[in-house]
Amino acid sequence: MWSEIKPHLAALRKALTFSVASIFVAFIVAFMFHNPILTWITAPLNEALTEVGKIVNTQEKATWRVEQVDKNATDSNITTSHVQSIQESNALKLEIALRNASKVAQKELATFLVEATQAAKALKESLHNTAKEPRASFEGQITTQQVGGAFFVALKVSFFAGLLGALPFVLYQLWLFIAPGLYDNEKKMILPFVLGGSFMFMVGILFAYYVVTPFGFQFLITFGSFLYTPLINIEDYVGFFTKIMMGFGIAFELPVVAYFLAVLGLVTDKSLKDFFKYAIIIIFILAALLTPPDVLTQLLMAAPLILLYGLSIIIVKYVNPYVEEEDEEEAQNSNEEKELLENKK
Numbered sequence: 001m002w003s004e005i006k007p008h009l010a011a012l013r014k015a016l017t018f019s020v021a022s023i024f025v026a027f028i029v030a031f032m033f034h035n036p037i038l039t040w041i042t043a044p045l046n047e048a049l050t051e052v053g054k055i056v057n058t059q060e061k062a063t064w065r066v067e068q069v070d071k072n073a074t075d076s077n078i079t080t081s082h083v084q085s086i087q088e089s090n091a092l093k094l095e096i097a098l099r100n101a102s103k104v105a106q107k108e109l110a111t112f113l114v115e116a117t118q119a120a121k122a123l124k125e126s127l128h129n130t131a132k133e134p135r136a137s138f139e140g141q142i143t144t145q146q147v148g149g150a151f152f153v154a155l156k157v158s159f160f161a162g163l164l165g166a167l168p169f170v171l172y173q174l175w176l177f178i179a180p181g182l183y184d185n186e187k188k189m190i191l192p193f194v195l196g197g198s199f200m201f202m203v204g205i206l207f208a209y210y211v212v213t214p215f216g217f218q219f220l221i222t223f224g225s226f227l228y229t230p231l232i233n234i235e236d237y238v239g240f241f242t243k244i245m246m247g248f249g250i251a252f253e254l255p256v257v258a259y260f261l262a263v264l265g266l267v268t269d270k271s272l273k274d275f276f277k278y279a280i281i282i283i284f285i286l287a288a289l290l291t292p293p294d295v296l297t298q299l300l301m302a303a304p305l306i307l308l309y310g311l312s313i314i315i316v317k318y319v320n321p322y323v324e325e326e327d328e329e330e331a332q333n334s335n336e337e338k339e340l341l342e343n344k345k
Contacts, residue, residue: 011176011177011180012177015173015174015176015177016173018169018173019166019169019170019173019174022166022169022170022173023159023162023163023166023170024162025162025166026161026162026163026165026166027158027159027161027162028162029162029165030157030158030159030161030162030165031154031155031158033161034154034157034158034161037157037158037161038153038154038157041157041238041241042142042234042237044209044213044214044217044241045142045217045232045237045241046142047214047217048213048214048217048218048221049142049221049230049232051218052218052221052222052230142232142234142237143231143232143233143234144233144234144235145233145235146235149234149235150234152235153234153235153238156235156238156239156242157238160238160242160245164201164202164205167197167198167201168194168195168198171193171194171197171198172190172194175190175193175194189260189263192259193256193260196256196259197253197256200252200253200255200256201249201250201252201253202249203252204248204249204250204251204252204253205245205248205249207248207252207304208244208245208247208248208249209245211300212244212248212297212300212301213241213244215296215300216244216296216297216300219296243290243291244291244297246290247290247291247301248290248301250290251286251287251290251301251304251305251308252304252308254305254308254309254312255308255311255312255315257312258272258312258313258315258316259312259315259316259319261316262315262316262319262320263319263320265320267316267320268316268320268321268322269313269314269316269317269320269321269322270322271322272309272312272313272316273313276309276313279309280306283302283305283306283309284298284302286301286305287299287301287302287305
């Protein structure tokens with residue numbers, strides 16, 4: 001028995017070795033570009049914080065924050081107003097002096113002095129407008145609470161990017177491991193398996209990035225932001241983000257898995273249709289496990305999964321359609337008759 005299992009273990013060890021090596025190489029390459037990758041990962045969060053900030057700042061402050069006014073704050077405001085009035089006065093004096101100088105200056109300096117006058121006037125107006133602008137009430141930030149937080153985050157995002165970059169090669173190694181147990185016509189499915197699996201995984205990630213995260217992050221940050229200022233821990237966010245991306249990437253592999261199960265003759269369109277009522281329950285359970293614990297994100301995963309299940313039924317119908325027993329017997333009889341006629345010839 002051991003002699004029969006040993007070649008399979010050797011093949012598995014070889015596949016795992018090459019897969020881990022490819023991920024490590026991709027990880028090193030990704031680490032060299034971890035700043036752009038991290039910028040791409042945090043972009044949905046920054047956009048969500050900006051949008052939530054606009055929503056919060058348009059609301060009445062008294063409805064969500066109680067501000068205490070003390071003597072020190074009042075004195076600070078008076079001091080600030082006094083400084084701003086002095087700056088406006090100086091800007092006005094500068095404007096008048098430059099205007100008078102432009103009248104008596106030579107023609108060569110007239111244009112320059114006029115431009116300087118306009119600049120001084122703009123400075124006075126900007127100072128005046130700044131004094132009227134309200135203080136921003138929403139100050140959501142991305143923070144870190146560890147000494148080496150930035151370094152460990154760089155490692156995490158580099159590993160995530162390296163895993164995505166090495167995915168086609170990992171799928172290729174997986175195919176080489178299972179190929180010896182397949183027929184010759186099934187071994188030719190290597191390109192659909194590698195390319196189709198990689199493509200659908202990337203489609204799932206892009207769907208999560210451009211559709212799910214904008215709605216999910218904005219909903220989660222808005223909830224409670226009228227009472228609390230969100231200070232997002234970058235370490236927690238990266239784990240949260242990668243969980244969503246990997247969950248949607250795996251979920252979008254459903255049509256590829258259904259296609260190869262149909263090629264192997266393990267499922268038919270009728271079996272998938274009969275299993276649909278159970279599939280709905282399994283889909284929502286998977287959505288709850290693969291996404292953060294909020295209803296919106298779970299629904300955003302469950303809905304496309306149901307559509308992908310329907311797409312899988314269509315694919316399986318063309319690859320391995322259900323044939324009734326009578327039709328199957330007739331097909332076998334016709335094949336036997338054809339073989340007999342060929343033998344007689």
